[in-house]
Amino acid sequence: MPKLELLPLKDARLKSATGKRAQIMREYLGYIEQLKAGQAGKLQATAGESANAIRRRLGAASRLAEKNLVIKRSGDEVYFWVEASRRRRARKPGRRIKSAK
Numbered sequence: 880m881p882k883l884e885l886l887p888l889k890d891a892r893l894k895s896a897t898g899k900r901a902q903i904m905r906e907y908l909g910y911i912e913q914l915k916a917g918q919a920g921k922l923q924a925t926a927g928e929s930a931n932a933i934r935r936r937l938g939a940a941s942r943l944a945e946k947n948l949v950i951k952r953s954g955d956e957v958y959f960w961v962e963a964s965r966r967r968r969a970r971k972p973g974r975r976i977k978s979a980k
Contacts, residue, residue, distance in 0.1 A: 889943055907940035911948065911961075919960035933957045 896904065910920055922937075924930045930952050937959055941948035947962045 889945065892943065903936060904940055904943065907936045908944055911937070911940055911944050911946060911959075914959075914961055916961075919958055922957045922959075924955040924957070930955050930957050 893901075893905070893908070910922065914920055922933050924933055934950050934952060934957055937948060937950050937957065941950075949960050949962045951958045
């Protein structure tokens, strides 16, 4: 009989991914995990990759890490940092009701 083990979805996705994309994702998760409060990271595009690819990979890794990342690009350099969490007010969908006069 198989043994069931429950684990977070993030871990399951990371461990079940294989190939070059999984290796890249682990690399970018490592970059994000190195950030401490008040720190920013800078990645510079090298030959064979673009700043847009770096932005896209950082965004995917931040969603997997469940961190709100700010990503800014300046030429071939990409800056990123963890944004302080701000609570957003939940809005009700639809139009506002006009008040009766």
